[in-house]
Amino acid sequence: MELVSVIMPTYNSALTLKEALDSIIHQSYRPIEIITIDDASNDNSLAIAKSYAQQQSTKDVQFVTLSNDVNAGAGISRNKGVEKASGTYIAFLDADDIWKPEKLTTQINAMKSQNATVCYGAYEIFKTSPDQPISVHKVFEKLTYDKLHKTNYLAILQAFITLLYWVK
Structure with a gap:
């Protein structure tokens, strides 16, 4: 089984970080590498990430904990994670988002069956409970390069990419 690197930038995410990390740890797919990048938080986000790395690391769930000296933004933090x-494969999850347990397995199977290098999926937006979504964003039947070039139709939490095709 191929390793999936999950990139997670954090910034003042102490209230949501544990649930986001748990949603990665509880994935049906293994092996996983969880890379957290704290973006100079003022709360204990970095301490939470380090604690998870110490307590939850196993042979199949590896952690890399990085931090920025100054706040650089989510994009730069994600790129720092990709470099490591x-x-x-790489997947992205923000510290205030969660995944369903079969997310990685579903996307890897879809990519392999189609010989694809990029995969995306549907997602839901909710406030406090996954059982009560505010909005549902469905999968596009046909998403072309021209459409993507004009408008960003994809949320970062949907993206699943073969690392070989990401320019490091």
């Missing part, structure tokens, strides 16, 4: 990624 050692997986065949």
Whole structure:
């Protein structure tokens, strides 16, 4: 099984970080590398990430904990995580988002069956309970390069990419 590197930038995310990390740890797919990048938080986000790395690391769930000296933004933090990624695939999850347990397995199977290098999926937006979504964003039947070039139709939490095709 190929390693999946999950990139997670954090910034003042102490209230949501544990649930986001748990949603990665509880994925049906293994092996996983979880790379957290704290973006100079003022709360204990970095301490939470380090605690998870110490307490939850196993042979199949590896952690890399990085931090920025100054706040650089989510994009720069994600790129820093990608540079450290050692997986065949990369996925992105923000510290205030969660995944369903089968997310990675579903996307890897879809990519392999279609010989694809990029995969995306549907997502839901909710406030406090996954059982009560505010809005649902469905999968596009046909998403072309021209459409993507004009408008960003995809949320970062949907993206699943073969690392080989990401320019490091």
